[in-house]
Amino acid sequence: MPAIFITATGTEIGKTYVAARLISSLRRRGRKVAALKPVISGFDPRESGTSDPALLLNAMGREAHEAAIADVAPWRFHAPLSPDMAAGHEGRYIEFDAVVDFCRRAIEAAEDLIIIEGIGGLMVPFNTQATVLDLIDELHIPILLVAGTYLGALSHTLTAFEAATGRGIETAALILNETPGSPVSAAGTRASLENFFGEVPIILLDHGAENIAAFEVLADLLS
16 A cells, blocks of 8 residues: 545544554654645644644654645644635645645655645635645555544534445544544444444544554554
């Protein structure tokens, strides 16, 4: 598997956490892992050292200086909004074909495995016509779908899964990132979703835990 796309049911679900931890697990096995987050909003250059691209770079063992961040995330916007709206605030427009070409070139150049992290949820728009789902569809690579365990997560997760499946996109695994303080149990969420996900592995991440075994399972899936 030369490439995997990490997407989610919505924003602030834990895509970057999953990506960074997975990169670390794979590198411990001797894998050469590259990572991208092509488009990011809510990016403040004054706090770039704690940004999502910086976390990915750190996981890869690279210094998170300005040029490296630009390599990993060429489309950076300040407003913490959907990419189409964030770009509009700056009088800019995201050319979807350019994002696709950037990702394709990176996949072709990767020595081993490349992890591409999306922005927001699966159906977040880049511009007036294209969404994250469209990008995945153009790249023809499988996804890791990250979801929470909050009340309402079942519908959000099944909707995202249905949207991806409808495009013929393979879901390599569903990752349930436990939502702290949720009135819904993580185990109950997993049990309900198992009725609909068939052979797709469902991996549960416990909030506040190291989840070492869970990321080893994910690393096995990508071996």
